[in-house]
Amino acid sequence: MRRFSTVPFAGTKQQEQQLRAWLEEHKQMPGVTMPALQKAQEIYGYLPIEVQRIVADVLGRPLAEVYGISTFYAQFSLCPKGAYKISVCLGTACYVKGSGKIYEQLQEKLGITGGECTADGKFSLDACRCIGACGLAPVMTINDDVYGRLTGDELDEILAKY
């Protein structure tokens, strides 16, 4: 069962106006719900219930339907991204070098599963595919910092820097 973010919603009036304006302009378009969610995610970074309610209300669709679409496509995120976005490469080279294990350890240490964000909004964790640094495998990035030839023992020290 999907777990929902406990990070408080911090959307601004401005973001809401931007979303509503887009929805009003496009609501007659056939099949508008998916692009509407894409727009909403572009504005807010993720699709919490507060945002999906706006989409459902303006489009006149049931929230259950909007939610169904938001959970069908992997590119939609229901969790916010953290101040520090951790991305672990699960591409072939990194994976054979043990990045799967690193990803698991990070989930344990942060107490979240992939795609989620810690309750304090500090770290979010995602898996990604090859970032082109196979020579450094296994690799992860935290925002723009790249960490290569990782071992599980280093993780605490790295996280402590943020």
Place this chain on the structure above:
Amino acid sequence: MDTVNIKINGVSYDVPAGSTILEAAHSVGIEIPTLCYLKEINAIGACRICMVEVKGAKSLVTACVYPVSEGMEVVTNSEKVMASRKTNLELLLSTHDQNCLSCVRSTDCELQKLCRDYGVEGRRFTGSREFYDIDDSSVHMIRDNNKCILCRRCVAVCSANQAVGVIGPTERGFATHIACAFEAPLAESPCVHCGQCITVCPTGALTEKDDTAKVWAALQDPAKYVVVQPAPSVRATLGEAFGMPIGTNVEGKMVAALRRLGFDKVFDTDTGADFTIMEEATEFVQRVKNGGALPMITSCSPGWVKFCETYYPEMIPNLSSCKSPQQMFGALTKTYYAQKMGLDPHDVVCVSVMPCTAKKFEIGRQDQSAAGDGIPDVDISITTRELARMIQRAGLRFDQLPDEDFDPALGESTGASVIFGATGGVMEAALRTAVELVTGESAPAVDYEAVRGTQGIKEAAYQVGGLTLNVCVASGLSNCDKVLKAVQSGEKHYDFIEFMACPGGCVNGGGQPTQPGSVRNFVDLKALRAQALYHEDAGKPVRKSHENPVLKKVYEEFLGQPGGEKAHHILHTSYVPREKNY
């Protein structure tokens, strides 16, 4: 009618152009099995059970959505077709809990029947499978996704017919399941408890909450005086649970069965319905005379009432303040009848048998305890399906029961109350009484044909004592929704509106016996069941609510004037705006 010539299993037929293979085959007596297909609202070709061979097509096609064309050759029963259906059933079973022994739908489950028909043995495929918590948060039903085959019939009725759409398919792949938005428990969603999803579910994934144990306990308790009231439409459908033809009126046998189950008194919700008409017609006439909120809208259907409170709270002043027949009956049982019989209302248990799951919600509403706080008007509400199970458990051979009459004190009814069970019935019954209230004269005509029939929206204009009354009748909440939008935009003007949450009214309620897709898609259940009620009305000696002798007596002895202070205290209620959280 344009036809095309096709061959089915080597035999040539002329079939209507534009029909699907499923419809064409049905018209010539060949059944193709379906699971997901629901006529008009769920033609999605998802379950892959209706696969047939079409000559020249590169693979098997889904008969429920594939149109016929001239010269088409279809095979519905080849080895390839049957093997494919069997494999698809086995795949469905791979994520199904297969607990048939303890499932309430066993023997009337569409999946179980197909598995038997196709010789499916046990669990052929084992692999990834999700396990789901059972959602029993709501008062009226249980969702067990471990039995769900993702046919989406429930989703289709919830959004297409009922305009509510509180459930939908969620996630994807093996994790796909039907849920409320953000996995909210059903009780926290704006579900209106109509139960239409239960009646269309092909498996045991959706079931009413079984309250029969509470009824058995009350019947066993010597300190309790247990009164039962079956709703008008239950007599038109209960026979189906015992294999009788759809539309058989089993009133006499139903009464006999209830008596043999041990109820102290077998009364009739129809009597409550006559009181509803008396109060509602009086309220309507008062609103017309005193400039009250119009259109006045009926309040018998608890699904509609909750829909109004949740989706149209601004229309609450237009709702009639009358309690529903179920609640009026309960209120009178706990006040008038208890007093008359010298019973403590705390010891009286009022059980209702309803075509409806929303009635389970209604009995717990606020302002529904005429005899005092903590004494609900109705204690337990069971559906037609639950009554059928009680009769089966008690070992009563239903078809061999004699025809018996209701107990007299609160068991007499009129033709007007009988037709409450069909869309338009409440309107017609109210008109029969309102016309005489306005003119003060006995009106010879009692048949208001324009408001009969199973169309979703009906309208008519009647001349009543110099006034023109514009009335509207709608059933199915999406139709109610359309009417309300037209009223609010000023496009339509009505004085009196009857709304029923379920399409066709109570005869097609969410608590009625289930019928499989193979019946539902080709037979107009609503019309056949309603006929049973209109026949009974036509044959009744008294056809106007205000002429019910019980009614006259109770007003004289106890209630005073219709619409008066005491009647208001006992027979009327209030409403609350509700949040739409999910």
